[in-house]
Amino acid sequence: MIRRIRPITVILTASLVAAILLIAIFVPTVFSGQNLANLALASSITMIAATGQTLVLMSRNLDLSQGAMVMLVALSTGMIHGATGAPIALLLPFAILLGALLGAVNGFIVAYLAVPSIIATLGTAGVFRGIGFFVADGSQVSRNDLPVDLIEFAKLQVLSVPAPFYLAILIAAAFVIISRSTVPGRTLVAVGYNEPAARLRGIATKPVIVSAFVLSGVLCGAAALLFAGIFGNVNPSDATGLELQTIAAAIIGGTSIAGGKGNFIGTALGALLLALILNVLRISDIDPLWQLAIQGLVILVAATIAHRSSGMRGRVKKEMVSL
Amino acid sequence: MKFLRSFAARPEFGALVLLPIAFLSASLMSPFFFVGENLANGFVQYTELGLLALGLTFVIISGHIDLSVASILALSGVALGRSLQAGWPVEVAVLLTLAVGLSCGLVNAILVTRTGLTSLIVTLGTFALFGGIAQGLVGYSSIGELPESFVGVDRLLFVGIPLPIWIFAVCAIAAAVLLHGSVAGRKMVLTGMNAEAARYAEINTARVEYWVFALSGLMAGLAAVLLVSRSGVVVYNLASGYELTAITIVVVGGASIYGGSGSILGTVSALVLIATLQRGMSLAGIAAPLQLVVIGVLLIGSIAGQSIFRIVRTRVNSSRKSGSIPIDA
Numbered sequence: 001m002i003r004r005i006r007p008i009t010v011i012l013t014a015s016l017v018a019a020i021l022l023i024a025i026f027v028p029t030v031f032s033g034q035n036l037a038n039l040a041l042a043s044s045i046t047m048i049a050a051t052g053q054t055l056v057l058m059s060r061n062l063d064l065s066q067g068a069m070v071m072l073v074a075l076s077t078g079m080i081h082g083a084t085g086a087p088i089a090l091l092l093p094f095a096i097l098l099g100a101l102l103g104a105v106n107g108f109i110v111a112y113l114a115v116p117s118i119i120a121t122l123g124t125a126g127v128f129r130g131i132g133f134f135v136a137d138g139s140q141v142s143r144n145d146l147p148v149d150l151i152e153f154a155k156l157q158v159l160s161v162p163a164p165f166y167l168a169i170l171i172a173a174a175f176v177i178i179s180r181s182t183v184p185g186r187t188l189v190a191v192g193y194n195e196p197a198a199r200l201r202g203i204a205t206k207p208v209i210v211s212a213f214v215l216s217g218v219l220c221g222a223a224a225l226l227f228a229g230i231f232g233n234v235n236p237s238d239a240t241g242l243e244l245q246t247i248a249a250a251i252i253g254g255t256s257i258a259g260g261k262g263n264f265i266g267t268a269l270g271a272l273l274l275a276l277i278l279n280v281l282r283i284s285d286i287d288p289l290w291q292l293a294i295q296g297l298v299i300l301v302a303a304t305i306a307h308r309s310s311g312m313r314g315r316v317k318k319e320m321v322s323l
Numbered sequence: 324m325k326f327l328r329s330f331a332a333r334p335e336f337g338a339l340v341l342l343p344i345a346f347l348s349a350s351l352m353s354p355f356f357f358v359g360e361n362l363a364n365g366f367v368q369y370t371e372l373g374l375l376a377l378g379l380t381f382v383i384i385s386g387h388i389d390l391s392v393a394s395i396l397a398l399s400g401v402a403l404g405r406s407l408q409a410g411w412p413v414e415v416a417v418l419l420t421l422a423v424g425l426s427c428g429l430v431n432a433i434l435v436t437r438t439g440l441t442s443l444i445v446t447l448g449t450f451a452l453f454g455g456i457a458q459g460l461v462g463y464s465s466i467g468e469l470p471e472s473f474v475g476v477d478r479l480l481f482v483g484i485p486l487p488i489w490i491f492a493v494c495a496i497a498a499a500v501l502l503h504g505s506v507a508g509r510k511m512v513l514t515g516m517n518a519e520a521a522r523y524a525e526i527n528t529a530r531v532e533y534w535v536f537a538l539s540g541l542m543a544g545l546a547a548v549l550l551v552s553r554s555g556v557v558v559y560n561l562a563s564g565y566e567l568t569a570i571t572i573v574v575v576g577g578a579s580i581y582g583g584s585g586s587i588l589g590t591v592s593a594l595v596l597i598a599t600l601q602r603g604m605s606l607a608g609i610a611a612p613l614q615l616v617v618i619g620v621l622l623i624g625s626i627a628g629q630s631i632f633r634i635v636r637t638r639v640n641s642s643r644k645s646g647s648i649p650i651d652a
Contacts (some may be wrong), residue, residue, distance in 0.1 A: 010557055109623055113627035113630060116626070118443055118627055119574070119580055119623070120623055122567055122619075123567075124619060125567075126567050126615045126618055127615070127619035129612075129615060130612040130613060130616035131616060132612075133615070138429035211567065244447065244451050245410065257441065257444055289458045289463070289559065290458075290459040291455070293455025294455065295455065296450065296451030296452030297452055299447075301444075304438045307438065
């Protein structure tokens with residue numbers, strides 16, 4: 001079991017612990033019970049979406065449409081509930097299916113139309129957001145439009161830890177097991193590591209890539225429900241830049257953008273670290289407008305460190321041309 | 324026939340064929356489209372995007388991507404606004420803006436060449452970094468009340484055509500000469516075709532990378548000068564989302580997203596095409612969100628078109644020359 005713990009996980013845990021110690025000394029208010037609960041709640045949305053991003057990254061692709069998917073699913077779920085009063089038992093499968101559909105669109109364009117994922121999902125991000133603005137038609141989804149169960153679930157605490165956080169951890173744990181010891185998981189790793197080789201081994205690689213995107217969509221659907229429940233309102237410009245956070249979380253966590261290497265524990269820790277950084281900024285009175293710059297810096301530093309420590313420099317450089 | 328076939332294989336073919344169709348349908352959708360003044364006013368708004376697309380053409384042809392162009396524009400714009408506000412002379416402020424754009428491009432280049440990260444991840448990071456710094460510096464307020472002598476470059480006419488269009492034209496011609504008529508341009512194309520082979524041919528690919536990212540940053544700086552002068556105000560989300568349209572323009576203009584082919588004529592025709600489409604849609608009363616959808620579809624469609632074209636051509640070629648192995652793209 002020890003053998004399976006990766007060096008990057010150790011580095012990450014160590015820096016997380018170091019960060020926590022430093023913060024405990026300099027900004028002790030971060031560790032008040034209420035703030036910790038807020039932090040866990042804030043990280044759960046990113047954590048779930050970042051699990052999906054990790055899957056897509058493992059397939060050697062990238063999903064830049066995550067923010068737009070979360071917004072579109074949250075918005076349409078809220079609008080349907082507002083108009084028809086549909087119960088959560090119907091809204092939940094609706095959100096998941098809509099997420100799966102949006103993900104399938106991405107996957108189809110990438111796998112079957114041979115469009116590089118960055119371009120495909122940059123395009124669909126515009127399309128999904130455009131659809132969101134169009135269906136919202138100038139209005140937004142307010143607290144009254146959202147099912148009470150969703151808002152209650154976001155408030156629910158078990159042992160003073162928010163329920164959505166348990167859900168995020170559960171999802172991440174499930175994918176740790178799936179990616180390490182199931183056939184679909186290992187197939188995804190094989191396809192991401194070397195697609196032509198996987199094809200020669202008789203793996204139908206295109207459906208595998210589509211499934212990675214579909215799962216990203218499904219997880220964004222779940223994250224969208226939490227988003228609506230936690231923030232209590234949705235408008236079409238919401239969740240902009242979520243994909244930056246999820247990519248950052250995954251890269252910090254040691255997932256390689258060169259494919260074939262995903263670390264779901266790392267991604268969860270990465271999401272926590274990001275949430276912690278943002279939380280410290282907020283508490284120490286730094287204008288939230290600086291968050292974006294900090295995120296950019298974190299992405300660059302983390303990507304460089306992960307890249308240097310992974311010993312995959314030659315491989316990434318070589319495959320750079322094919323994006 | 325031979326001429327036609329070689330024309331069809333050129334990168335700008337698609338955009339040039341679609342252009343008259345778009346022009347015609349825009350004129351049909353709205354009688355106001357083809358009025359001279361409207362035409363000039365309409366296209367003046369696209370000069371900034373055009374400059375970003377020119378810079379990006381070099382980046383994409385050499386096998387890279389620059390997602391940070393709109394953020395560089397925003398950061399240069401903030402530098403411009405702040406320095407004008409501080410009472411600096413216009414010429415100095417403009418030079419500073421160009422320098423900021425250029426430096427941002429060089430930061431991208433340094434990160435790409437030194438860290439070994441792909442340009443995709445680097446510029447995704449600097450997209451957030453540069454945009455975030457701009458956002459942090461301006462805040463929710465806006466920088467207004469810029470000096471009279473600076474505001475309104477689009478109202479200056481030269482031979483009846485607004486000055487920004489002239490500036491864009493000069494840049495486009497210079498870009499075409501650089502890309503198609505100089506050794507440096509050939510090196511960019513070769514690096515994009517096959518960086519490894521280019522290195523074996525004694526091309527300093529790192530230097531090429533410095534050149535293309537610096538050009539892209541400089542163009543974004545120039546675009547910032549024009550955009551701020553035209554709009555007279557700097558806000559934190561200046562030009563946000565421009566990268567999507569700029570990338571769309573370059574690939575609709577026929578540049579291969581994998582690098583190694585593309586042309587300035589293609590980028591310019593795609594710019595006019597997209598400007599025509601958007602102006603036509605606006606005048607016909609089609610809402611802005613739907614235009615976003617159209618741009619997204621156009622982006623994906625043009626690349627899907629490229630890949631399908633490539634797959635078909637490979638199949639046809641391989642069936643002609645029997646004995647060669649078909650490559651499944």
